Amino acid sequence: MIDIHCHLLWGIDDGPKTLDDSIQVCSMLKNRGISRVIATPHYIVDSTYQTNGASVISMTEQLNKALLQKVPGFEVKPGMEVFMTPDIIDLIKCNEILTLNDTRYILIETSMNSIPNYMEDVFYKIQLEGYIPIFAHPERNSKIYMNFNLIEKLISNGVLIQINHDSIMGKYGKNVKRFTESLLQKGLVHFIATDTHYVNEYFKGVEYFSEFLIELIGKENAEILTDVNPLRLWNNSEVVNISVSKKKFFLKELFKF
Secondary structure, X not given: OEEEEEOOOOOOOOOOOOHHXXXXXXXXXXXXXXXXXXXXXXXXXXXXXXXXXXXXXXXXXXXXHHHHHHOOOOEEEEOOEEEOOOOHHHHHHOOXXXXXXXXXXXXXXXXXXXXOOOHHHHHHHHHHOOOEEEEEOHHHOOOOOOOHHHHHHHHHOOOEEEEEHHHHOOOOOHHHHHHHXXXXXXXXXXXXXXXXXXXXXXXXXXXXXXXXXXXXXXXXXXXXXXXXXXXXXXXXXXXXXXXXXOHHHXXXXXHHX
């Protein structure tokens, strides 16, 4: 599995504090089935989380050198999780912010309790410049909760959806878990990522997680989310959509809730 959303660069956001901490997180991820990661430190304008692109690239190179000895076979590429702002295109053009692994894909987040009124306009302008926006963990946004129409509209307009592993596993509560599972069953997800900030007790491993996904949405869909689409993004190729789950999965959730 390739993890496209992970906070493992030290000392620049709310992730690891030291290089040793970063190495420990990388070791944990490798032991649990992940071999490649895109480092996505927060980029929030006018905040303490505003490290520029050049610094992220430099830190990624430094981390990879350390991993050759400490965690061989584990690879990190630079990226960012960019907080929604009207100026995203200008920030890309001046190399202030990074896309994911120098591809067309850019990871964008919003507040957990609001939707900016310019959100859809920003997504549209990003695409006009040839980039592909990925909406990071919308299932955690209280204003989007159970709003399938909005998610469907964003996807129809070219926005991709990334959900968090921890959302499915219940870290953020039953409501978020229910919404996330429904998004999966309705085929409204393109990526699953760990969004790891530290050694994560919820992430028990890719094998365990894949079994859970297969039960929920079927083997083919699970493989698209854990293998196919992350690799396609890594290689700057087009991603594919998952299908709507079979009726039996909807009935299972109906009785469950």
